[in-house]
Amino acid sequence: MLSILLLILSVSLAIFIIQIKKQLYQHLDSNSKHFDMVIGAKGSPLQLVLSSILHLDNPTGNIYLEEAIEVAKNPMVKDVIPISYGDNYNGYRILGASHKYLNKYDASLRNGQLYKKSLEVVIGSNVYENNNLQVGSTFASSHGLVKNGIEIHKEKPFVVTGVLKPTGSIVDHLIITNLESIWQLHEHEDEHQHENDHPEEEHEGKREITSLLVAFRNPMGAIQMSRFVNEKTTMQAALPKFEIERLMSFLGLGFKTINGISIAILLVALLSIFVNVIKTVRERKQELALLRTYGVSIFKLMQLVFLESMILALIGVVFGWILGRTGIWFFSIFSEGTYGYHFVFSAPSGKELYMLVLILLTTFPAAILASLSLLKLNVSKILADA
Template sequence: MNLVKLSWKYLTFRPLSTGLNVLLLALGLAIITVLLLIQDQFEKKMNRDAAGIDLVVGAKGSPLQLILSGVYHIDFPTGNIPMDEAEKLSKNRLVKNIIPMALGDNYQGYRIVGTNHDYPALYDAQLQSGELWKKPFEVVLGWEVAAKTGYNLGDEFVGSHGISEGSHEHDENKFRVVGVLEPAANVLDRLILTSVESIWFTHDEHDEEESEHADSTAEHEGHPGSDFQESVAMKGFPHSDQSRELTTLLIQYRNPMAAIQLPRLINSGTSMQAASPTFEMVRLFELLGVGITLLKGLAVVIIGISGLGIFIALYTSLRERKYDLAILRAIGASRAQLMLLIFLEGIMLTFMGAVLGILLGHSFLSVIISQNEQGVVSSLQPWIFLKAELWIVVYALVVGVLASMIPAFAAYQTSIAKQLTKA
């Protein structure tokens, strides 16, 4: 007697009831699958993007906003900081290395980041083609930017003012692509990197008070900004004869004592604020954890309802099939085989629900990513399967076994004589 085949026949005999129970279970498991994928990849990506950065310094405001804008480039900056204070901080004995960043422009929503060569070196970035920038308005494209825009070495484009897409263009100066980075699976993939001076000179063109200076420097060597010093700006801290501003400073500590002294020194003794990526990410994960817990709770409720539905379906079906079970007993089936028959039905239902739920979860995440072409969500991989998803299958099978226990025990107690006499 093939119990597996017989169980399958009983399930397909009521396709609507079977399909509804499978779908309800799959929806709950799909929610858990999406949460697992997002939580795993999001935490790994956040930790990877913040690796090597001990402290972020910027304008006063929200520390979390400062981290999100300066490290992950997914929020608006808190403002700008004076260049003289940044230079003074760069000479502090507690600072091992300081990476300046100037923000304020974008191209098709991808942020143009003014910085020095230490920034791509922080992530051990490798060039797919070309070289790093050497002059103002030379840029290096992240892999995702190059893939989405189709730009390659020598191509030119005009940046737009502001962090988000849709602002007016800086058509006075064009950026020229001199390099493209290899895929790095980090924040560099979606950035356009250039020198700090490029950002300064771009905004000089729109500053009426400095328009005469911009015109005169534009004639010098074919690039605006005669105060540009390649040896200093590319390999260290940018210098300028004018009063300039930066957006963010990424700092690496010289020794463990810096973690205690430097943030307090900056927050209390300057007009800037310091924020720790590690501390702020812990806070962020705690905030997100509340929402994730609620969604997981909703998924458990849905799975519980589906388990109840499977129990009702099996119990109702059992009452209608008592005569069939009695016939099976009469032709030689044991009580244990009848019991196993019911368990197989519950396990088959939940296994199909688990497989469908996992596939639905990955599909839902794929749709979400397709609707967010930029930002952190766009960098997630929807078709990566985690080991933790195996526990989803196990969890579903446990639900099937529990839902089948009472109907299986009732099948075990089926009386041949009583049922055949009724017939």
Template sequence: MKIIYLAYKNMVSKPLNLMLSLMLLMLSVSLVTFVLQLSQQLGGQLNKNIAPFDMVVGAKGSPLQLVLSSVLHVDAPTGNIKLKEAEFIENHPFVKTAIPVSYGDSYKGFRILGTESEYLSLYNAKLADGELFKTSFEVVVGSNVAERLQLKIGDSFIGTHGLIDSGDDAHDEHPYVVTGIIEQTGTVVDQLLITTLESIWESHNHEDEDHHDEEQDESHDHDEEHHDDHDHDHESDEYHHDDETSEHSDEHEHDEEREITSLLVKFKNPLGMVQLPRFINENTNTQAALPGYEIQRLTNLFGSGVKTINGIALAILLVSALSIFISLLKTIRERKKELALLRTYGLSTNQILLLVFSEGIFLALIGFILGWVLGRLGIWGVSQYLQVSNGYHLQILGPDLTELLFLGIIFVITIIATLLASISIFKLNVAKTLSDA
């Protein structure tokens, strides 16, 4: 106990040396623990969000952009595809589930997603209150959206065109009504306003329909002015029949022209993942992207950055070990007389060596704890940012196996530095040292 107390007193007697060693060690540990936790948790979040789907089919462009926009909802879409093309993929024998999604509108920065109720089922999303959408312009709200915007059952709002809250080009003629609030899932669902596909189509086709109706009315009036009074009834009946035929044709044409943003696919077996994406990319006007593959590419890019930062942290750790070595070496040389006196009071060489070791271990342990806390504060700060921007929540976890292994590496480096600094203890001549005093 006295040795530990002496080690503590020796350590705090040189505050500047102590602060330098601790700061270097803290910086190294905080970098390593922060980067490890961030990469692990973000990787887990990404995998959790892409797990329900094996393939995304959308407009030609960047496959990574297609996955980010359609599955993770953090990018702009590559474009739209025809609903008819999507129906062909839905009916393919390799396909187990195919869910169309359509988006492009938002409310106060949160995306309005048109899809089917099965989309929620694949994320195991359950309602905390209310009921699912049944008709157009009914919407269920993700937990983060409801909390941020204070939306409740029965509230209504106007969506705006675009994925950024610009406040322009609002669809005033079609207000959305909140029918349900979704329990927190820890997935992208928490950040979405989810409605029917028909809601998206109707909100964007409304202006086109109004323009088309005006043209039909003008054509109808123009034709009536040129009818003879004698043939008025007969021609009117013919026009009415032609008008009905035209409306039926327009409706069929309208269905043919309906578009979605993308199709989210789950395969029946691994064979579909091997054959169907290549077939789609080579033989259709659409593109197929595999979320697992694209996210792996993305995390590999992150991995290069993680390795770089860990390399920097290791370099700082070596500088920290050098600082501890110099500090202990300087302490031993300055306190030769004190160490000689301790020998005369009955302390053995091993006990004096233990004293120096205790000081080094104290430095390593305190530096690791402070660095670990600093790294977790960084995780908390990033979590707050991601919670607001993307709805991702990072957990503040205890030390994991990798971090404990890193602590072991720190102890080994510290022990080596302490041993090198303590060589002079074995050569300490007590009589000569005291006589020189």
């Protein structure tokens, strides 16, 4: 039982890490692949990507819409989408963006219609399932990006005009409205700041956004413009693909460490199975010797011991895979509530099947060596001693 438990533990750890790494990368890639660059306030480029595309962090600050659009006026630029946020409802971010943002993620309506004017919103499928909201519902947003009731905009409630179908992307966890809604929520404080800093300028020309999402016609455009933005402007340009690869490399060290632990446990488990099978042969030598006297061939006895070893390994592999998948399910509950990412209970991947077959193949020679100990079985002596 100890050998099997060790094997189950090692297999489940390996399966868990393989799936978490694979599905996490798929989530990050599917949410960021629509944009080649993010322009935002100076700060950490990784933070800018996490906050503006993956919605997992706080923004680096605000930038002026007019200045960002002017920088993005380049023949190599295919599309730009200004976004702005800063409020939430029950922990779900309220994002200001045009309908083009929804089109990027192939988001379509389950019911209702898209927002047409200020303070109208559409809600993602996860928001719909976890809140008492439907088409026609109204709600007041809270200032900030985390669930709180400190500053609630009761005087400017939102109305839900549509519910989106599940997309499997970050859109499922967002409340989306137009940019004017975000500006309207904060226009009093923005106007006050603007009057103090630039009383002579028109307010309309100083609209602020959180960031600008940019798509290019070719990859070279992103490289050239990012250098220009970072060196020649007060803003910052970050490349999502590069930052996500960097993030995965950071996480990769942790994945490798846990994988190393699971491999060490696996080796101990396989050695334990090998030792225990040999020990079992010795403890059951009288029964085996008695079977020999009834005409059972040595080959049949070896086959019996061999199959016993392989069955132990197979039990460990199967239950290890089930435990690893169960771990994915529990982790998904945590990650979906905290980060909005859902991990699925999927069929075995190619890497998993390769690993499971490799474990069985590793058990194969150990089982043969254990069964070979039967060749030293002295039937007459064993029965005489009995």
